[in-house]
Amino acid sequence: MKTITVKYGVDEFTKQVDADFTFGDLQDSDSFKAALGFGDKTKALVDGIEQNRDTVIPAGSTVRIETAANTKA
């Protein structure tokens, strides 16, 4: 297990997750979505750099979730 902190706007949530928990797992996680209120189209950033969905989140990291822009319907 490891602890990560996730920020979405002014709200943040710290939680213990599995050691192999990835940025994609975070973006799809219903518990993080419910706690912070983000939707399906997001991007995950660490220190302002967008992260790959398959990358394992390092223990102790602070991840910022941002709403991703969509394209014209």
Add this chain to the structure above:
Amino acid sequence: MEKTEIILNHDGSFVERLVSERPLNVGQSVLDTLTENVCRQVRNVFSIPNWGAVHASVGLHDVLWCIALDKIPLHARFKLINQVMVPMFASGTDIEMPLIWKVPANVKVVFGVLTKESDGFASVEGNWLFACDSDRRGFRLPLPNLHDDCRICTGQFEGDQETALECVKASLDQFSVSKWNSDLMRTIEQSQKFFRFLPTKDTFETLPIQGEWTSLCNKVSTALFERVVV
């Protein structure tokens, strides 16, 4: 200038370190690099009649102009349901009217215009419509023609102007006259609980939002929203 330092290591050995210093004439470029993502907020840069004060978030490459709206022009199709006039964005038959929705006191709505300067001209890079609560959380209003990041699908208008002021005016003019249609629309129920009007003898009064307004919106967090000056 050069100086010598003698270092005593943990293992008892001595090391001589020579340090040379010389002034480098790169101050501005270093500052520019260090402050590339730093924005400076400037309030009340100018005022636009009928809209109010315009604040700025000045970045190295662009400026986000912010106007707190007290009204949203809703030029759309409407229908009377249970004596309440509500929008019918996808309808092709209901009555089309330019109603003005008055923003309630507990909702902050910010219109954003991102401009860039090049070759002495200013250009509009996009328009955004954000809603904020008292804790400065960002929300996407239940309106069509809004992308997930609250960027407005404005339609075509002249976004290249001589000054940023003209860019902001052109954006507000487009926002004011363009019709809301069903592009990028989600569920109409949320829109109809949010934007409600009571027909009176002479006009249409804005009715309170039905329920907690944030529950009818999508929460939003973007780098651009972080720059919004409310």
